[in-house]
Structure formats: structure tokens, C-alpha cells
Amino acid sequence: MKHLLFALAACASLITAPARADMVEEILGQQILPGMQALADSSHRLAQAAELICRPGASPLRRAYREAFDNWIRVSHLRFGPTETDNRAFALAFWPDSRGKTPKTLVRHMRAADPALLTPEGFAQSSIAGRGFYALEFMYFDPDFSAARPTEYRCALVAAMARDIATNAAAIHQDWRDSYAQQMRNGTGRYTDKTEVKQELYKALNTGLQLLADMRLGRPLGTFDRPRPKRAEAWRSGRSQHHILLSLQSLRPLALALADDNAPLRAHLEAVFDKAIARATALDDPRLSGVSNPAKRLRIEALQQEVNDLRALIESELGPSLGVLAGFNSLDGD
Amino acid sequence: MTTRRGFLSGLLATGLAPQASWADLGAPALLSAARAADGSYLLAGLSADGALRFTCPLPGRGHAAAAHPQRPEAVAFARRPGRFADVIDCRSGAYLTRLEPPAGHHFYGHGVFTPDGRQLFTTENDYETGRGVIGVWSAKGAYHRTSSFASGGIGPHDMLLRRHNNSTELVVANGGIATHPDSGRAKLNLAEMRPNLSVLSLSGDLRDRMELGPDLQLNSIRHLALAKDGTIGFAMQWQGDIGADVPIVGLYSSGTSPRLMAEEDPRLRNLQGYGGSVAFTPDGSRVAVTSPRGGVVQVMNCASTAMLHEHHLQDVCGLAPAATGLAPAAPGLPPAATGLLASTGTGLIFALNGTQLAALNQQDLAWDNHLIPLG
Numbered sequence: 001m002k003h004l005l006f007a008l009a010a011c012a013s014l015i016t017a018p019a020r021a022d023m024v025e026e027i028l029g030q031q032i033l034p035g036m037q038a039l040a041d042s043s044h045r046l047a048q049a050a051e052l053i054c055r056p057g058a059s060p061l062r063r064a065y066r067e068a069f070d071n072w073i074r075v076s077h078l079r080f081g082p083t084e085t086d087n088r089a090f091a092l093a094f095w096p097d098s099r100g101k102t103p104k105t106l107v108r109h110m111r112a113a114d115p116a117l118l119t120p121e122g123f124a125q126s127s128i129a130g131r132g133f134y135a136l137e138f139m140y141f142d143p144d145f146s147a148a149r150p151t152e153y154r155c156a157l158v159a160a161m162a163r164d165i166a167t168n169a170a171a172i173h174q175d176w177r178d179s180y181a182q183q184m185r186n187g188t189g190r191y192t193d194k195t196e197v198k199q200e201l202y203k204a205l206n207t208g209l210q211l212l213a214d215m216r217l218g219r220p221l222g223t224f225d226r227p228r229p230k231r232a233e234a235w236r237s238g239r240s241q242h243h244i245l246l247s248l249q250s251l252r253p254l255a256l257a258l259a260d261d262n263a264p265l266r267a268h269l270e271a272v273f274d275k276a277i278a279r280a281t282a283l284d285d286p287r288l289s290g291v292s293n294p295a296k297r298l299r300i301e302a303l304q305q306e307v308n309d310l311r312a313l314i315e316s317e318l319g320p321s322l323g324v325l326a327g328f329n330s331l332d333g334d
Numbered sequence: 335m336t337t338r339r340g341f342l343s344g345l346l347a348t349g350l351a352p353q354a355s356w357a358d359l360g361a362p363a364l365l366s367a368a369r370a371a372d373g374s375y376l377l378a379g380l381s382a383d384g385a386l387r388f389t390c391p392l393p394g395r396g397h398a399a400a401a402h403p404q405r406p407e408a409v410a411f412a413r414r415p416g417r418f419a420d421v422i423d424c425r426s427g428a429y430l431t432r433l434e435p436p437a438g439h440h441f442y443g444h445g446v447f448t449p450d451g452r453q454l455f456t457t458e459n460d461y462e463t464g465r466g467v468i469g470v471w472s473a474k475g476a477y478h479r480t481s482s483f484a485s486g487g488i489g490p491h492d493m494l495l496r497r498h499n500n501s502t503e504l505v506v507a508n509g510g511i512a513t514h515p516d517s518g519r520a521k522l523n524l525a526e527m528r529p530n531l532s533v534l535s536l537s538g539d540l541r542d543r544m545e546l547g548p549d550l551q552l553n554s555i556r557h558l559a560l561a562k563d564g565t566i567g568f569a570m571q572w573q574g575d576i577g578a579d580v581p582i583v584g585l586y587s588s589g590t591s592p593r594l595m596a597e598e599d600p601r602l603r604n605l606q607g608y609g610g611s612v613a614f615t616p617d618g619s620r621v622a623v624t625s626p627r628g629g630v631v632q633v634m635n636c637a638s639t640a641m642l643h644e645h646h647l648q649d650v651c652g653l654a655p656a657a658t659g660l661a662p663a664a665p666g667l668p669p670a671a672t673g674l675l676a677s678t679g680t681g682l683i684f685a686l687n688g689t690q691l692a693a694l695n696q697q698d699l700a701w702d703n704h705l706i707p708l709g
Binding site: 080084087090094096097098099101127128199203214215218219324327328329330332333334 | 369397413414443491519556571575576577578579598600601608610626627629644646648649650651678679680700701702703
């Protein structure tokens with residue numbers, strides 16, 4: 001009888017728990033829209049700074065670059081809708097670059113020194129590998145490019161690259177603000193209903209965690225016998241570890257919002273994210289060069305394992321509540 | 335006692351049965367394996383617009399199937415490493431017979447009949463030697479093994495029959511990956527793998543072989559499609575580093591260099607290195623690939639190799655040309671010359687045409703890897 005009462009009480013508390021704000025509304029209002037706005041605003045400031053300042057080491061320019069790149073990483077898991085139109089996200093972030101297309105493209109640009117490339121239209125039509133934050137990183141942080149001559153052309157090219165980033169970021173933000181957020185709120189347009197909207201957001205969470213485990217951590221880790229430190233993301237600017245933290249910090253609220261009013265799951269997710277964030281902070285290895293050092297490598301591998309555990313937890317606990325089952329075909333593979 | 339199975343196959347064998355045909359089943363256009371909501375497995379026939387025509391139970395998870403060109407019979411292959419393939423009378427769901435490869439072989443999941451329906455070819459692994467084998471079966475009456483020959487490589491997976499220059503030949507995707515049933519699907523030879531596309535005569539003479547360059551040695555050639563002009567479309571699965579930029583679809587015509595599709599398009603990354611199925615549009619102008627891992631279908635222009643469209647569909651894998659002559663799949667969709675059908679693990683059948691996408695049918699089934707056109 002005591003058990004029954006307890007069970008009844010538990011049910012009652014579930015029913016009377018204060019209703020959380022609508023999940024999709026919360027994610028749009030507190031994460032996506034402010035995130036896209038911050039990306040657009042900081043990219044605009046970067047373009048302004050690059051117009052005025054050419055010296056790659058100048059601190060206002062570095063700050064502007066850092067802020068805009070940070071804001072991109074914070075939303076880099078939201079790969080659907082406005083980011084995919086006209087390959088905007090690829091134009092902002094061509095990474096990983098397994099074939100070294102980015103430096104090759106930049107060398108070509110510098111050699112040709114074609115004035116037509118410096119117009120917004122001309123640049124927008126150029127190879128995606130030579131655009132965006134990762135290409136700009138070469139121009140600012142790689143000695144082969146940061147001092148490349150002719151100086152005048154380099155300065156103008158870098159300004160064109162920054163302007164292109166600002167244009168793309170503004171276009172993404174505008175689409176979100178003008179139409180895409182509304183489609184998601186109502187479950188219309190690309191979506192047949194609200195369930196599909198939630199599944200899209202769930203997929204974005206998985207995209208972010210997969211990118212983190214397989215690319216941001218997995219690519220530099222390589223194998224024990226063959227670590228690949230030069231594959232770390234944005235190592236030239238010492239941002240590799242920082243990107244890991246930024247992505248964990250922006251995936252955490254998304255996961256929690258998707259867990260909705262499942263309090264035990266929220267608590268579980270919070271604990272696992274916090275542990276991973278603490279571990280990522282403690283790496284103290286900005287370029288992840290520690291992948292080549294057995295002791296430091298172990299800590300990076302442990303972080304990767306934690307992220308993979310998080311993926312498994314999300315797939316088994318969160319997916320089903322959103323109507324997403326493990327893929328019948330995607331897991332089969334043949 | 336005469337079992338139903340024995341009775342039926344006996345009738346078929348002696349030719350006394352009334353001429354049974356696929357028309358008895360409402361002329362299905364496609365076959366697909368599936369998992370039902372209760373966890374059981376089945377083989378289904380679908381109409382050209384994605385409606386369910388029949389289902390037959392399967393003893394385990396299927397992969398692909400081969401349809402007899404005249405008799406309403408299908409050979410349903412078990413999921414790799416498959417020890418059997420069941421021949422099913424699709425009218426009744428009755429199990430007619432079971433094909434078992436010789437000792438030391440297992441099926442890879444694909445097979446094909448000759449147009450006259452007299453012979454069946456199956457892709458197999460001779461797993462102690464690691465040699466790829468094509469099994470040859472007589473399908474005239476009672477099925478029986480008649481011979482076998484080398485597939486031209488390791489790990490043959492998909493196989494198609496091509497009528498070309500007045501002869502009929504087999505096109506085999508030798509994936510290059512050695513496996514052994516003792517270690518499940520573990521890949522045993524990645525360092526040395528050499529996938530190829532082999533064209534064989536029906537008696538096993540190697541007529542042509544295509545290999546890609548050394549930088550693509552880790553790109554396993556797995557699935558095939560044929561255009562009307564005989565061009566072979568192939569889809570690959572990348573076994574190298576995650577995050578490498580590699581082509582997943584290529585086209586090949588004998589005597590020419592293979593053409594890799596959409597190589598410079600960053601959206602290739604959305605396939606996550608995995609081509610699940612490949613198909614041409616009925617007019618042969620476009621080739622498409624699915625990736626269940628990426629949840630995308632990508633459509634490419636055969637002439638220019640450029641990527642034309644990308645559709646996002648959860649757990650999509652099966653892909654087939656839209657039937658020619660099929661009316662527009664949905665209001666507003668253009669006719670089907672450039673159309674495709676796709677199936678998903680969530681039970682949906684979609685029509686794709688250009689940028690347009692329409693759900694045709696939904697079942698409480700998980701559609702398995704492939705949509706196999708009949709006829």
C-alpha cells in the first residue's frame with residue numbers, strides 16, 4: 001500500500017510539474033536565433049576590421065577574427081536549412097581539408113593576383129576551399145601566407161575573404177529570422193509536423209557530437225602508432241582545444257532542451273556534459289599536440305571516449321522519446 | 335507425404351502448373367526486404383508507385399533479392415555472411431526451396447537471373463582462400479548448383495547482368511574486402527585491398543576489369559546500376575580516414591576511363607563515405623546515390639558529373655529508377671524520365687524528381703538496404 005501511494009504521488013508530481021516552455025521555441029529563442037545573430041554581427045565586425053587593418057598580428061584584427069570564429073563554432077552543429085543553401089556553411093568552414101585544398105587554392109590566388117577575385121561576386125564564385133574561417137587562418141597564422149607578397153594584393157584578398165564570411169553569415173541569419181524559424185515553430189515548409197522539427201534538432205545534436213568525436217578529436221588522434229597532430233582543427237592559431245570546449249558548451253543546452261521534462265535524463269546529461277567539459281578544460285593543450293605524447297594522449301582519448309559514451313546515452317535515452325530509433329540501414333552497412 | 339513445397343516445385347519442374355506469372359501478383363515493379371513491426375522479416379513486392387503488392391515471410395534479415403524474370407519467384411538472400419538463400423513463391427509466400435552454397439562458401443547478398451530464367455548467378459566468398467566466387471545455379475526446374483567461377487577479385491557484392499554488343503555478360507562489384515565468418519564482418523585486409531569492377535562472360539571469362547588509382551584503393555566498390563546504353567554506375571564505401579574527401583559514385587563504360595562524380599562538391603561529405611545504393615534515372619541522364627549514414631540522396635548529372643540535387647531523408651537506402659511511363663508521382667511533379675524512387679528504414683517510399691520530393695507510401699515496416707526493379 002505504501003508503494004502504491006508512493007507510485008501515485010510520483011504520477012501526480014509528473015502531472016503537476018510546471019510545464020516547460022515549448023522545446024522548439026526554447027531552442028530557437030535561446031540558442032539558434034541569438035547564435036546566428038552573434039555570428040552575423042561578429043562577422044560584420046571582422047569584415048570591417050579587415051578592411052582597415054592588414055597586419056595579421058594586430059590585436060583588434062585578431063580579436064575580431066577570434067570572436068567571429070568562436071561564434072561559428074558555437075553554431076557549427078546546426079547544419080540544416082539556411083546553412084546548406086548555396087553551400088554557405090561549407091563556404092564559411094571548409095574543414096577537414098584532407099587533400100590540402102585550402103593552401104593550394106590560396107597559393108593559386110596569390111600567384112594569379114587577379115583583381116576580379118577581389119570583387120564580392122568574383123570571390124563568391126571562387127573555390128570553396130579558399131573561403132571562410134579556415135582559409136583566413138592560413139592568411140593570418142601561417143608564415144607562408146601571413147607575409148606573402150605582393151602585400152597589397154594579400155591585404156585586399158584577406159579583406160575580400162572577411163567580407164565574404166560576413167555576407168554568408170548575414171544571409172544565414174536573415175533566412176533564419178525571416179522564414180526558417182517560423183517553419184520550425186509551426187512544423188511547416190520543409191517539415192510535415194512538429195515531430196520532424198524535433199528530429200531535425202536531435203540530428204543536429206548528433207552531428208555536433210559526431211564531429212567532435214570523429215573529427216575534432218579523432219583526426220589528430222589518428223592511431224597510437226601514428227598520431228596526426230597536424231590534423232588538429234585550427235592548430236595554427238592554437239584553437240584546437242578551444243573549439244572542443246566551445247562545441248561541448250553549445251551542445252549541452254541543446255541536449256538538455258531536447259530532454260524536455262525528463263528530469264532524471266536531464267540530470268544525467270548535465271553530469272556527463274559537465275564531466276566532459278571539465279576534462280576538456282583540463283587538457284591544457286591548445287593545439288592538441290599532446291596526441292603524440294603517450295601520457296597526454298591518454299587524456300585526449302579519455303575525452304573522446306566520454307563523448308562517444310554521451311552519443312550512446314543520447315541515442316538510447318533521448319532518441320526514442322523523440323521518435324527516433326537507431327537506423328535500420330545506417331547501422332547495418334553493407 | 336507430399337509437402338506443399340514439394341508439390342509446388344514438382345509442378346513447376348514438370349511444367350504442368352498453369353502459367354504462373356508476376357501478373358498474378360498485380361505486376362509488382364520492385365522487390366525489397368523489410369523488417370515488420372513485430373520484429374519478423376519479410377520480402378515485399380511494390381507497385382511502381384510504391385504501394386504494397388505482396389509480402390512473404392523470411393526466416394531472418396534479408397538483404398537483396400533476385401526476381402525470376404517469368405515465374406513469380408524470388409530468391410531472397412540472407413544478410414551477409416549468408417549461409418542460405420530462400421526461393422519463395424511470391425503468390426502464396428510458400429517457401430519453395432533453399433539454396434545453400436558449397437561448404438566453405440557463403441553468399442554476399444546479391445544475385446541475378448539470366449533473362450530466360452534458366453540460370454541464377456550468386457556472389458559468394460570462398461572464405462578459406464578469400465577468393466571471390468560467382469556461383470552458377472540451374473533454375474530450369476528444381477534449383478541446383480551447376481558450377482562456379484572466379485569473380486575477378488575479393489569480396490564480390492553487387493552483380494548485374496548486362497546485354498552489351500549482342501552478348502550477355504555479368505558486371506561484378508568486387509569490393510576488395512576479405513572477411514571470414516569466424517570474425518563476422520571484420521575486415522581482414524584493408525592494407526592490401528584492391529577493389530575492382532569486373533565484366534565476365536556467363537561462363538566466367540574475364541572480359542574487362544576496371545580499377546581506380548592507388549589513392550582510391552580503400553574505396554570499396556559495392557553497388558551497381560546500369561544505364562540503357564550499358565554505362566555502369568558504381569557506388570563505393572570508403573574504408574580510409576574519416577573526413578577524407580573521396581568520390582562515392584563513378585561511371586564506367588568499357589574502353590574509357592572511369593568518371594568520378596561531383597569530386598569537387600563539398601556536399602560529397604554529407605554521404606559520410608558511404609554509398610548505400612545507386613541508380614540511374616530512366617532516361618539515363620542522371621545517376622543518384624543514397625547514404626543512410628548521412629540521411630541523404632544525391633543526384634548527379636552524368637554528362638557534367640556535377641551534383642544537381644541533394645535530398646535529406648532519414649535512414650534512406652533503397653533506390654531505383656522511377657518506372658518509365660509512370661504518371662507524375664504527385665501533383666506538380668514532372669513525368670518520370672528523370673525520376674527515382676527511394677525507400678527508408680522508417681517505412682517510407684519517396685518519389686524524387688529534380689528538386690521535388692513526394693512521399694508515396696508509408697508502411698509499418700523498415701525497408702532494408704535495396705529496392706530491386708523487376709524485369
